[in-house]
Amino acid sequence: MRALDAILAVVWAPRCAACDDPLDAPTRGAVCGACWHRLPAIAAPVCDRCGVAVAAGDTRADSRCTNCRRTGGPPTARRAAGVHAGTLRAIVHAFKYDGRRSLARPLAQRMQDAGGDWLHDADVAVPVPLHAYRRWRRGFNQAADLAAHLGVPVVHALRRTRHTGRQVELSRAARLEALGGAFALARRSGRRPAGAAVRGRSVLLVDDVITTGATVEACAAVLRSAGARQVRALSAALAVAAQSQPPSPRQRRPAPVRRRCAPSPARRPDGGSSPEPA
Ligand SMILES: [Zn+2]
Ligand SMILES: [Zn+2]
Numbered sequence: 001m002r003a004l005d006a007i008l009a010v011v012w013a014p015r016c017a018a019c020d021d022p023l024d025a026p027t028r029g030a031v032c033g034a035c036w037h038r039l040p041a042i043a044a045p046v047c048d049r050c051g052v053a054v055a056a057g058d059t060r061a062d063s064r065c066t067n068c069r070r071t072g073g074p075p076t077a078r079r080a081a082g083v084h085a086g087t088l089r090a091i092v093h094a095f096k097y098d099g100r101r102s103l104a105r106p107l108a109q110r111m112q113d114a115g116g117d118w119l120h121d122a123d124v125a126v127p128v129p130l131h132a133y134r135r136w137r138r139g140f141n142q143a144a145d146l147a148a149h150l151g152v153p154v155v156h157a158l159r160r161t162r163h164t165g166r167q168v169e170l171s172r173a174a175r176l177e178a179l180g181g182a183f184a185l186a187r188r189s190g191r192r193p194a195g196a197a198v199r200g201r202s203v204l205l206v207d208d209v210i211t212t213g214a215t216v217e218a219c220a221a222v223l224r225s226a227g228a229r230q231v232r233a234l235s236a237a238l239a240v241a242a243q244s245q246p247p248s249p250r251q252r253r254p255a256p257v258r259r260r261c262a263p264s265p266a267r268r269p270d271g272g273s274s275p276e277p278a
Helices: 002-011 033-037 066-071 086-097 101-115 117-121 132-138 142-147 172-179 194-198 214-225
Strands: 078-083 124-127 158-160 183-185 202-210 230-238
Touching: 033 086, 078 086, 078 101, 086 101, 086 142, 086 202, 086 230, 101 117, 101 142, 101 202, 101 230, 117 202, 117 230, 124 142, 124 194, 142 202, 158 214, 172 214, 183 214, 202 214, 214 230
Parallel strands: 078 230, 124 202, 202 230
Antiparallel strands: 158 183
């Protein structure tokens, strides 16, 4: 492969989808090794409700963060491969908006690491669905691509009943309201009714990014009312408080010329932490 990499690096000169540096080994994927190494992982111990790192020195046995101890935490427990910031955010954007679908496998590997025992407990993985229009525009559902590489049987048990539009500036309460009734049980999953595929099962709900969690809770509510025994959410990235986010590698250099002009929130001046549509 080394000779082929050397030839490709000169002739084709591909660049890393996250940092835009020239790729030394193009046959190993669209993102350079240095970027995979500097992912902003969520430091253990992780809160077993909301998935954020529990503060250093907080060693109480229930492994919940201060916030979840106070509030009880979200109804659906969450885990993620990393914080939606910096390099991971750039990788997720390249995957989702630039159509770099080959990134699904390495992202899903990191989700498997983060999911740990959840992967063994799960009977089925259910990707968060896109509305048919957005699915058609994008050409793929990023959550379904990730779910396909988790080693858990995938059931397309949900559908999006309406196009909810962009929710960039919406608060969590406004998102919850906007998403009310936006998800429903799919009529069928393969050859069986979708309800039968999740009834009594432990379900791993899969998405690319968990921002406020409104989408997760809307989907989980549908799965629970269909009889799912347990619902837990696993994502590639988890949005956390903006002040703890490192800058994206792309924010430190001039914006490269992209193949497509899809919105890339990594280059927005406001640098918001929840900028993407589904
Ligand atoms: Zn890179
Ligand atoms: Zn928590």
